[in-house]
Amino acid sequence: MTFFAPDFCLLPSAFCLPVLLSAFSLQVAAQPLRLSVADAVQRALREGSQAQLARSTEERARIARTEALQALFPQADARVSRYSQSINLQTFGFTIPGQPPVVGPFNVTDAQVAAAVQLFNLAAIRHYQALSQGETASRYALQRAENDVATAVARLYVLAQRASTQIASRQADVALFERLLKVAQDEFTAGTGTRLDVAQATVQLDRAKQAVLIAQNDQRTALLALLNAIGADESSDVVLVDPLPAAPPVLPVDSALRAAQQQRPELKEVVAREKEASLGVSAARARRMPSVAFDFEGDYSGNHTNDLLWTRRVAATLGMPLFHADINAAVARARADLHDREIERTQRERDVEQDVRRAVLSLENANARVAVATENARVAEEALTVAQDRRAAGYGTPVEVDRAQDSYLPLRGDHLLTAGGEGDPSPRDAGRGCREAAGEGRP
Template sequence: MRRTGKILLRIGLVLTTWSVVAAQVPGDRSGRAPIPLTLKQAVDMALAPDGNVRLRLAADAVQIAESRASQARSGLLPNFDATLVQQNLTRNLAAFGIGFSVPLLGSMFPDVVGPFNVFDARTTGSQTVFDLSAIRRFSAARSGVDTAESEEKSAQDVVAGEVTRHYLTAWQARSRVETVRASVELATALLDLAEDQKRAGTGTGIEVTRARVQLANERQRLLVAQNQYRAAELRLLKAIGLKLTDRVEITELFTHEPVNIDLNQAVAKALETRADLKAQRQREQTARLSHSAVKWERLPSLVAFGDYGTIGSAIDSAVPTRTYGVMMRLPIFDGGRRDARRAEARIQMDQERTKTADLEAQIEMEVRIAFDNLQSADEQIRVSVEGVELAQGELAQARRRYQAGVTTSLEVTDAQTRLERAQDNQIAAMFNFQVAKTDLALAMGSAREAVR
């Protein structure tokens, strides 16, 4: 009876501490201590310059856009070249229609002259005075830079949302490991009790067998839960840019904090702050400027040019010469190429306008779905808390009845199963609530601020 009392005490302790979050996590096979990691730390690591791959690619896209803007700006800036030429040449004057005789000497002017030397050191330059099409092309390129910067901010929001989801998935998997581990401990204690009662003559062999089956099932669930936790951990490591051989310890304690926000305010904020919508509006502006650039190619352009240098048969005999002037270029006919490009640019502009309207509708839909999910998850938490409390009470009553000998272990096993289901529901409800908060913040364009 003393042994039975100790076993019952173990069962009572397991039931008392069932709902408390355990400090241990699945075993670390690498031999290295896990890295304590909060949600904010995970997001900050992913947003670091050497963090998530998506952000590095977005930063590269900004640099590419800036390079294209510099190329477009070069058409509006002065261009200078320097040349230094030393050559020896001959010329066939007859090929240029130059040929005549010298009457007094009675001879013909030679058709071929040379060889002779020419030395020329010269600087040439040009400056666009007016080219509205080039100005529009530069404006479109600058708009492309703004687009890339907005896309980079959008990528940061997306990465913050992805990391938060992976972190929550790892937290959910770890919580299930802890819950199943507690179930294993309870099943072990019930098996000890069944064996003790059989030895005392108050139990049967079927009770022992039933307890062993329950323990085997719980151990199986523990192995599955541990494997799911490791898979979630690997996805989290990949998302934040750490080595897959590292281990992390989920230290964030999530609580139920209701979110008070009006749906219409959430939609308005999303349409105002979403970085991807800003990027799309910039793409629409870029397409509009590109269409304008093609349209204004029909206008004349004005270019100033000039050169200055020394030329002669040798360096010591070279003399300064120069040229300067203004050239106006007026497009007349190019075979219809310009009209075709203008039609193409107009279609692209209409496409971007359609994409903008579609994205605005998509954003409003995402906000509404996230808002509904948040309300549903909030109610799920309230129901799951009540379910766990009821299941814990049922298991405690079943344990007392089994201890008193008025029922079999089957009632305890059924109560234990219902408690496990209730605890899984509570974990899932908290996970759904936190995911819904993340989705709403992401839909509103404030995923990074929500984490911080």
């Protein structure tokens, strides 16, 4: 891009530089945003709010798992203090004749170090394992959210492409009906046509212009939704560089079901959630089991820094809960959660099967409708051409042309809608495919 400095930039550089930068930024801002499907998906996964929230959820699950693991590690503390105190000996059962019961005040220097480690705590181990499964489930939930984002962005991209195709087709219809209107006007001027022919041709032209306006509005709406989904400036001009994709082949239902059962992240997520709930039940029950811990405390203390003495306490502790009413409640709550997860897994499997079967049926129906609509549009276009030729040769009547026009417009519209991706054959798998094409696939 060639940039020409304005004449007033012959002023001193202190005034010229801001003007040049402002003019250059305006020209850069005027450049349209060129988007492919992969670019749109990448931007949505990187900057879209839904994907960012899903990543935050995964990060919180990872933090919870790390926190549970750190609870199993040794814990150590150190403290140094110097204080002045007095002691009431009578509280310890001592009475010194002739001396007041309160001794002091006197200074104390104290340096302490303490360490503790759980040698065996089955409840904490099961809790950590449950949170590990929760982290795995959140990772699959992130993949599902990314698939949803990719699906939505790809669909918006196709809708914008379809609107652009509709605009071009509707503009071609406008050009066609402008020619037909001119023919009707010429025939009316020559005395071989009627005013009704001119009026009907004008109505057809106005309908075609109205269809152009509707297609333009659909395109702007789709582009605004696309810019919002990818987190871009909604005032930007967008150029879609990828053409409309061809219809994908229809997989057999059994093959599609097997692929979905192996690859759909929502199924993997519910399995991980069920394992998490099962480990949660084990963790709640393990609170009744004994635990073994090791504690160490060391102390340097004295009245002055030069007379500090070392004392210590080393202990191995075996703990056994005898009665805790909250343990039974925790076990019951964990069992209820496990039951809910089992129901959720069964229902999710049924939902996925329904989704796949419906997607295969929709894709088959969409392909059939595209074929029928294409043939109907071709026949209607041929009929309109024949009617125009007959009328131009003096054999046909304006009624034939009007009927051909009335048949052509709706059939042409049906062809654009069906060929432009009206169906949504496989939203989840389409989203996964878009992510893989964009280079955002996860293991």
